[in-house]
Amino acid sequence: MHECCAVVGIYASNEDVARLIFFALFALQHRGQESSGIATADGKRLRVYANMGLVSQVFNEDLLSQLTGDIAIGHNRYSTKGSSRVTNAQPITAGKSSNTIAIAHNGNIVNAEHLYEELSDQGYTFRSSTDTEVIANLIISSPEKDWVDKIRYAMHRLQGAYSLTIMTNDCLFGVRDPFGIRPLCLGAINGGWVIASESCALDHIGANFVREIGPGEIVSISESGVESYHEEVARPALCIFEYIYFARPDSTINGRLLYTARQAMGAGLAEEHPVDADLVMGVPDSATAAGIGYSHRSGIPLCEGLLKNRYVGRTFIEPDQRIRDLGVKLKFNPLPQILDGKRLVVIDDSIVRGTTTPQVVRLLRRAGAKEVHMRICAPPIRYPCFFGVDMATRSELIAAQKTIPEVRDFIGADSLGYLSIGGLIKAVALPKDIFCLACFTGNYPIPVQLEMDKLALESIPPGEQSTSGIKHLSLSLGTKSL
Numbered sequence: 450m451h452e453c454c455a456v457v458g459i460y461a462s463n464e465d466v467a468r469l470i471f472f473a474l475f476a477l478q479h480r481g482q483e484s485s486g487i488a489t490a491d492g493k494r495l496r497v498y499a500n501m502g503l504v505s506q507v508f509n510e511d512l513l514s515q516l517t518g519d520i521a522i523g524h525n526r527y528s529t530k531g532s533s534r535v536t537n538a539q540p541i542t543a544g545k546s547s548n549t550i551a552i553a554h555n556g557n558i559v560n561a562e563h564l565y566e567e568l569s570d571q572g573y574t575f576r577s578s579t580d581t582e583v584i585a586n587l588i589i590s591s592p593e594k595d596w597v598d599k600i601r602y603a604m605h606r607l608q609g610a611y612s613l614t615i616m617t618n619d620c621l622f623g624v625r626d627p628f629g630i631r632p633l634c635l636g637a638i639n640g641g642w643v644i645a646s647e648s649c650a651l652d653h654i655g656a657n658f659v660r661e662i663g664p665g666e667i668v669s670i671s672e673s674g675v676e677s678y679h680e681e682v683a684r685p686a687l688c689i690f691e692y693i694y695f696a697r698p699d700s701t702i703n704g705r706l707l708y709t710a711r712q713a714m715g716a717g718l719a720e721e722h723p724v725d726a727d728l729v730m731g732v733p734d735s736a737t738a739a740g741i742g743y744s745h746r747s748g749i750p751l752c753e754g755l756l757k758n759r760y761v762g763r764t765f766i767e768p769d770q771r772i773r774d775l776g777v778k779l780k781f782n783p784l785p786q787i788l789d790g791k792r793l794v795v796i797d798d799s800i801v802r803g804t805t806t807p808q809v810v811r812l813l814r815r816a817g818a819k820e821v822h823m824r825i826c827a828p829p830i831r832y833p834c835f836f837g838v839d840m841a842t843r844s845e846l847i848a849a850q851k852t853i854p855e856v857r858d859f860i861g862a863d864s865l866g867y868l869s870i871g872g873l874i875k876a877v878a879l880p881k882d883i884f885c886l887a888c889f890t891g892n893y894p895i896p897v898q899l900e901m902d903k904l905a906l907e908s909i910p911p912g913e914q915s916t917s918g919i920k921h922l923s924l925s926l927g928t929k930s931l
């Protein structure tokens with residue numbers, strides 16, 4: 450399961466802003482490994498460099514030294530094969546002369562196709578196949594004079610998830626959609642300001658966390674300081690998967706450290722689904738903290754039964770078929786000396802299609818495990834995500850097609866227990882009504898548009914369906930350079 454992206458922005462006249470953005474993006478590499486980019490502004494002009502690869506593969510000293518200015522934004526993009534091309538790398542720019550912006554986006558715009566057609570009819574051209582360029586052109590197309598009003602104009606037309614950093618020649622903006630589906634926070638550094646998807650990026654560059662940017666909020670940072678504007682919020686709907694899986698465990702969202710929340714999920718699983726066993730382990734890395742929580746609550750000793758190759762999936766060298774057939778063996782190496790003859794409780798973050806979990810169970814059995822009891826932090830995922838999480842269509846979601854005993858048999862476990870929605874909310878320790886839980890419940894925060902998309906999706910033959918629920922726009926190619 451993939452999430453969308455990382456965004457960052459910095460306004461600091463006493464700092465090497467491109468270098469700070471580089472290290473902030475480096476801290477947020479887990480949110481996207483397909484491409485990376487940085488844009489800077491010096492009051493007169495914007496400079497942009499974006500390319501395919503990890504942050505450390507895209508940038509070098511020479512490139513960073515050319516990205517000068519007092520303001521910068523940056524972006525890491527996640528990897529899906531179909532749209533993996535340099536024209537989709539961000540930040541992207543739009544507009545002309547003083548009416549130019551650079552923009553970086555985390556999220557998914559549900560009505561992007563409709564807006565794309567409308568903007569194309571007005572003569573706006575597109576270089577990428579991203580909904581981010583739709584947002585950028587929508588802002589540029591606004592008849593308003595002031596940038597905040599232009600952004601507001603776009604917000605009134607956009608439906609879906611967007612946490613944005615936007616930069617003009619002399620101003621930085623942080624924008625979060627009225628549902629607050631993706632996180633965004635504000636920090637302070639040496640008289641300047643930082644905006645980032647997650648607080649861990651602030652820690653890594655020596656910035657202090659100031660506060661979350663709220664749902665429907667526009668933060669404007671310029672010579673005159675920080676100003677905040679608020680759009681009407683129907684209901685907040687932060688993606689609960691930020692707590693289960695996406696965000697780094699050392700990040701804090703809504704005042705709750707992710708590591709602690711994940712430990713509490715493991716403890717909740719121990720309460721809801723106890724079992725007699727010899728050892729507990731979390732599937733690394735996302736379920737490590739939950740494994741610790743289960744062990745503490747149940748009293749069953751913790752072990753590391755699987756070691757993870759942390760760099761797998763972070764290479765652009767395609768594995769050949771023989772290597773691909775190894776499946777999870779490429780990613781995990783079991784420790785038979787620890788596992789042999791043991792009754793295991795294995796904690797994982799989620800089961801989506803059910804393709805990986807059976808391989809993990811087989812790997813553990815081959816390493817000698819006598820029993821494998823799977824415990825899952827996310828409740829059964831029965832509905833697709835329309836807000837930027839590359840999940841699956843409904844027909845591919847195993848919990849939408851099978852009962853829990855059938856899923857248990859399919860994955861080959863001795864027992865299977867999912868954390869309940871109530872248990873998940875208790876672990877996160879925040880009010881239930883601030884979250885999107887749509888992939889568990891089917892109650893989407895934007896029901897009308899999603900119904901349309903679901904109908905459209907059902908009418909498209911399975912092989913041609915887009916996992917995002919909107920058709921990808923097919924547009925002409927271009928290149929980005931300094």
Ligand code: SF4
Pocket residue numbers: 630687688689690833834835836837838885886887888889
């Ligand atoms: S549907 Fe699920 S994955 Fe998508 S935003 Fe809502 S909670 Fe997150």
